[in-house]
Amino acid sequence: MEVECFLLRAPFIKTQSIFPLSNQRNRRNYRFKIAAHTHHDDHHFFQSAITRASYRFHETLRSEPLFVDPYAGCFAPPNLELDEKNNQPLHHYRIGTRFIDDQLLSATKGVDGAKQVVLFTDGMDTRAYRLKWPASTVIYDVSPQAVFNKASQKLKDVGAKIPRSCLLLHVALESSDMQQLLCDKGFNGSRPSIFVFQGFPVTNLVGFKEILFMVSSLAMKGCLFLGEFPVWLTETQVGSKSSVEKWMDEIFMSYGFRVRIIGYDEVAKNLGQEHVDGDSDCLLFVAEHLRFSDDEMEIWRREFQRVEEEGDEDGFEEL
Template sequence: MEGLMGFVRSPATTPIVRRSLFYASKSKKNSWLRAKLNAENDPLLQAATSAASLRFQEMHRPEPLFVDPYAGCLVHPDVQMDLKECTHQYCLVTKFIDDKLLSTVNHIDGLKQIVLLTDGMDTRPYRLNWPTSTVIFDISSERIFKKSAEKLQGVGAKVPRNCLFLHVPLESSDIQHSLYAKGFNGNQPSIWAIQGLPVMTLANFKEILLVASSLAMSGCLFLGELPAWLAETEIGTKPSTEKWTNKLFMSNGFRVDLVGYDEVAKSLGKEESPGEYKNILFVAEQLQFSDDQMETWRRELQRVEEEGDEEGFEEL
């Protein structure tokens, strides 16, 4: 593990402080409300548990898309099994993201950085076969993550050997600074995936894009799904979703492609569940340099200019 940490370097520049993506009020009233949250009235916990339940049910299908051996410890013992023939879109997306992450990371030499924006119960760090020298950052609600971490530890869940798993609280006042503090390196490749992260407003997602745009190297991928209602907050019409998404991502240096859930189902030989699934599945590629790459270029240019000045002085 010490050898792996040797790959992780401090940022080249000091990050700009930004407000939390998931602001938690410091008032006594809201503190009391948070203290009263439990499994019955905590919406974040309920959403994360529901997702884990879908993974648990998928694992027990005759021909599952994936196997999540740890989902069982995250769900209620009396979870109702629904093994109908059609596959829930959430499971299709889970498989899609799994495959995309592994196929991409296995083509990266040296240090590999995975940034997962999750609901706090994502088991990918444990259940996927990550290659050596992979550092996984999980950005999620600290409250939910701690609950799930205790349960996962209780069943012996561990990340693959020579890999590192680090948590970054979603409530952090500055996500970018927190990632840097954990060892994220903007001069090394990274892959970003979002599934389950509680995005409350369009402004929240724009901040996420800004962080990814600042930290991800040119050519890095950002994939996953976001709530479809984000597009409707600005345009109000579904036919413009693709145009809206392109504008949003391009304004942050990403070229984006939307992926149809029916396309994913067909490629996997499955039939998706009927009914509207109100999310947008996307795969985006970073087109611009990260902040660290820009700083590296600036320093190199400065060095060349200084050497040129010295040579000119010697000629005189």
């Protein structure tokens, strides 16, 4: 599928939820059910992904870029106008991308670093190719199937390759059970991991809560979930900074996360950049998981059962 139009701002897709509304408490029996997307939805997904790739392309062309994405150009539409002096204002997405890059590289470095990276993306994320991942890192890209397929072919055509000894695995947004598919592809909830949310096309707050639910089930205690939270998901809660932070804290804490909102201006200042003009359509966040994963709980249950059985056997022998 070819996309002929290019939008300067990623569109917001407000349709029915891509996830079911469920109040089930048994995480291990939970299943994600996602209806097949229409051609119209795919078209929006492509537009949004191309818009973000174009921002990365423009940033790469700056004389002193915040990051370099050597592959973003292969996604840019042929009619994309480039500013020869590249005087475009610094976009919040660029700041957020650099911040997330830094967090990922920090969390994965060292012997004890996270070697499982789950990226909830728009399908054209190039981090698996452009970042210097430590050996044995497994990257899971969760995104729309059609966009990922198209992007993968374009990346292959320009010679993009995953770092040696690393692995990229895709999990389709359209999967009937994303959590189970991640586990089937090797994700281990008893090993350190890090989760990123940027560009993933949720359609409403319920959809994002389902992502929180899934990540909470998979992530070990202490693991990080970070990224960009679309402002429009706050619905009528938008107000003062303190009220938004309180609302975010309540949402995340209900799934076992302690969240912190990071100001784009704060990140820009730390990077030696000028003030970012305008309001962002996202909130940059970092959340620490405070609960045990399902796999950790299962290991604890088995160990507790083993101790009980050994205790029963010892008691029988004494009798």
